[in-house]
Amino acid sequence: MKLCSPSALLAVVATLSLTADALHLNKLRVVIQEASGIFDSLDLTTTGTRGGNGGDGNMGKNRTLNDIIRDVSQVDDILDLEYVNLDPELPKRSTPINVKALAYVKELVDEAKARVKVTYGPFTMLNREYDLCEVLKENLNRTCPVDEGAIEVNIDVDVPGFIPWGWFHLDASAWRNSDNKQLGRILADVKF
Template sequence: MKVTNLLSVLATAASASALSINLMSGLNDQSPMISPATVPTIPGGSPITYCVEANYNPKNDLVDIERISIDPNPPVVGKSLHLEVSGDVKQRIEEGAVLAVEVKLGVIRLIKKDFDFCDLLSQANVTVSCPIEPGHLEVIKDQDLPAQIPPGKFVVSAHLYTTGKKELVTCLHTEITFGRK
């Protein structure tokens, strides 16, 4: 399996989601933590949700997610994945924004790495590039999923930060289980 291919798919999904999704929840916000039972769903039926962690509340994000949809849902190994994301960006996203991604296969951490969000966008073959100005944004992305993805439960978290990791922009989470053919 090429972990970089899987990471590319998941990071693209997370980054595209993140950029059109939600920006900036303050790390020192006094809002209550969201519990797993009360995590707001993201319209569109995709397996991408908001994170459930201390000091994060998606209501404080600076971008409103309207919808995230994927097809096929759930994703299928060896097939093309179609992603559509729409939302309203409330604050400009500058060069130097950081996407911190962690990918686990079960309990085994495959990747924990910070990426330059704007570089990811430029490599993702989407019509969005940095700086991203406030306003409505739609991202559509097709990505082939490698046939070498092993069976198992993949858990991905993606934290988008402003330049220099000064403030958390949004936090997204997904869990996808790939079976054997």
């Protein structure tokens, strides 16, 4: 019986490990692409800022809305999120989730865009810009411009059963088109 050198053995282990990781990542990519519809639905609750928290002297809210969602909007943003309630409180595979939210619009919004970014570990699974007026029209039967006042959201979202195990991070922000003024921003961390 001939023994291989330690360096040859390490090379074989490294090659097998990289091959397994590549196969796992390809399967993960396919699953996430198939599941991306859930994130399209979730953007109804994503009112946020394009910029970030800070840098311009404004204080961020950094307010917990529920077990997974934080409002990290700026104090002078156009929207004030009053609440976002999820039922069940923590999303589960193959279980529909009801999302109820209430926001107050402080200024007229003629047209708006939103950016939704979803990461799974170090991998970006979704990084997409949405026309917020189209989302309102398709899902809430509302149209732009949106006047000052309350907006209530009550939607049901189907959660697919093939979401991989692990932590997902959502960063959603929105802004008014005419002057790029921030509507708001939320962050969410969900473990499946």
